[in-house]
Amino acid sequence: MCWTRWRASRRPCEKARTRGALLAAEAHGRLGDFATAAEWADRAWTLAHTGGDRLAELRARNYRGAIALRRGDVTEAEAHFNDGLEVARTLHDHAAEARGTQQPRHSRRHTGRS
Numbered sequence: 001m002c003w004t005r006w007r008a009s010r011r012p013c014e015k016a017r018t019r020g021a022l023l024a025a026e027a028h029g030r031l032g033d034f035a036t037a038a039e040w041a042d043r044a045w046t047l048a049h050t051g052g053d054r055l056a057e058l059r060a061r062n063y064r065g066a067i068a069l070r071r072g073d074v075t076e077a078e079a080h081f082n083d084g085l086e087v088a089r090t091l092h093d094h095a096a097e098a099r100g101t102q103q104p105r106h107s108r109r110h111t112g113r114s
Helices: 002-030 034-051 054-071 074-091 094-111
Strands: none
Touching: 002 034, 002 054, 034 054, 054 074, 074 094
């Protein structure tokens, strides 16, 4: 019983840490500090994955894809977008899935690849 209460009380803290890491990734990305943004996105993914927060995992994957795309690494961007797409499919999040199917095409268009 104590373990269950402790785990339940810990979950809001984990979600807050994940949310903070996602915000830090976005802020650093907007400032053009892509290396730090990638570190924060990876940290957010780890927190989300260990905490079982699949929606935050999806956001972290999409941030990593966007960061890689901004740095010009289309291959890495597509890998992250595809990972995010798989999460969206397991969540049956049709809106995220639709956005995810557009991102790889956008990344190729962004760099002139087809």
